[in-house]
Amino acid sequence: MSKLICNDTIIAIGAGRSRKYIAASSQQDSITTTQDNNVDETIADKFPAYVPLSADSKDILNYIEQPLEARTPVGYQRSLIDDYEPNVSFYLSEPIRRQLARMGNTGKTSQPAGTYGRDILSRLLIDLSWASSHLEGNSYSRLDTIELIEHGKAAAGKANIETQMILNHKTAIELLVDNPESIGFNRYTILNLHSILSENLLPNPFDEGRIRQHQVDIGKSVFRPLSGDVLIAKLLDLLLSKADLIADPFEQSFFMMVHIPYLQPLIKCRVQQYY
Template structure:
């Protein structure tokens, strides 16, 4: 396959990710800018490879993205540096499920862990994370720093954690929903509910006071908030699992006996509460909570927010999962489920924390090296934001304008470009809009269109 053909196929496949309910050929053509006959041939090739599916006939034909698989792109491998052990786990998990041996829950994986004696993170890992996460509030009362950045954290963590669950809201859509309660067009009610549940759960952690910790009250109520109005059985929110569950695309079989789930949940909380290092405590929660699957669903979401409890208490930079690719995150979890090996997931955790810490270091206006990505596309970003503001584009047209501009960039940079521009727009205020050559009257008009977002 030529590089050009491979690029065109990937471009179409990525474009379809914007249409979870399916896209017409004209919808796709608008995004990729490809000649019609060429596009028809490329769609046929993608369908034959099983990378997309087709429904309907003639004028009603729609093209759909396939459900996410465990395959990981070369771009994502480059984004998250993997250790030799991480690559080994990835290769094992990437095999078809028929070639992987079914395994059940290994009780020893939890019972053998000795808090403050055993550690998933090395001393070097902890020192590096501590350096990345330190803030000016280290000696302030617990939770001071998180409260200072709460409004930004609500958007970042709600969006990224939801994105890892397949939610299609954009960063700007999330901002509007959280700030104004306005749902995005062409999105499902479940997606809006997921994001609003994250907002409530984050506020619960940050504002909950001394009662928040690795205890039953915190974890069950965290689940109750995150799963609100999303489970088939409303009574299952905040309640330990009493039914057997399976894991999609995995040969792992979680515990199925309620009494054992209860016993292991209490042991998990007891061990987590004893861990002294906040980063080890955070990673322990991210490993053991999804592995136990103590709730009917929403377990990974609970683990991601629970990981922020010790970081908040120690006034460290939060973990917002900025830029974390979904596929490699899932593969890291699968390595825990099926192999009880944490190395791939630790690679993801270490990289994810570095990215999040960089985001909040910039928010604190700390001195540092300029972002190479922003520097690379400085002129394009400047022109695009200037146009969005001077034309006072509303939210949906803004999303469309950013997406259209992104299609002109190399494929590997498109999603990153969308997030960078969205972040710049969210950071715009009366003290910095002049950098985009915007007049005060134009900025005021744009603010009126975006009333409630500033």
């Protein structure tokens, strides 16, 4: 079963006893035609029905599924970062933080930084490179990724840019594992990671590893990210300094996952934009 998933022959939905498997080809059956604009819309554009949502989340989902013209344009709200106080404010509840701590306990917290990463480096290079690239639309299968990382063989029929993305992820992971003393919530880490991950993936190579210089838009969204590289750099430094003070690693990670996409301090490099 796992081999079929790795080969992208079938797709797993859900977890545990409720997990379901569908043929990858059945995704084609999800294509429907809207009468208003005759545009094909796949099931991937819809929020998965099997994910449980709170009443508030359903209200938000209903709002963002409205046409763009029915939603009110919004810009960056600085109060979101200004009002956050490390180790006082929390995005994750205490029960969730405790649960994540139990799940993430490797039993090696007393060892030097990077020890566990080096122990599982081979698996980490493959799994994280594949999973992260897959989220960005990369069509490499996990087996293709293994062949590329372990044997240097690019998958036949794949675009060069997809191969580049996998290799960039590999290099970025090696940077994190090999340099635990210098890695942190600082510009050095963020800009170097971006430079590695975006190598040969941006229209303008000068955007690799530097603060965003121009306005960007987000598709299907009325949110308008902040513009102005000086102000963006200032806010990036602010959020990095706050992240560095957060004691709980899971709250710290979630904080970054909220604020980096919200600020959009760097130019995104995604496979989809090239097709």
